[in-house]
Amino acid sequence: MQLEDLSNIRDRVKSSRKMNRKLYNWNFRQLLSFIEYKAVTEGLKVVQVSPKYTSQSCSRCGHTEKGNRPNQSTFQCKACGYQANADFNASMNIAVAG
Incomplete structure (x- = not known):
């Protein structure tokens, strides 16, 4: 966990x-x-x-960029096009990090 x-x-x-x-x-x-x-x-x-970059990293392809977060609630990956709620995407990154 x-x-x-x-x-x-x-x-x-x-x-x-x-x-x-x-x-x-x-x-x-x-x-x-x-x-x-x-x-x-x-x-x-x-x-x-560590929560570092979890909200800027794509949980699908791993691409990390500040531009992946166009606003507080939205995540849009510039590399693969994946879109999700920003908190959901960050939680998926935390889930696989451990």
């Missing part, structure tokens, strides 16, 4: 005041420990994956 490494997320994410309050009130380490606890009971290992 792969998860995005959420270390230092508060330093990486720049959001509105309201969103910052939500981020600062959530304990990501606690979330990870809950997931690891459940994974162990199922015989799974949890691997944390």
Whole structure:
């Protein structure tokens, strides 16, 4: 099981005041420990994956380019033409990275 490494997320994410309050009130380490606890009971290992370029890399062909993200929610690969929701594409990259 792969998860995005959420270390230092508060330093990486720049959001509105309201969103910052939500981020600062959530304990990501606690979330990870809950997931690891459940994974162990199922015989799974949890691997944390660096989120670097996961939203700019194509989950189909692997092409990485900033231009693959024309906006916040859309992913369009400049090499193979694959189109998807940007979060879905990034999650697929994280899933195969581990």
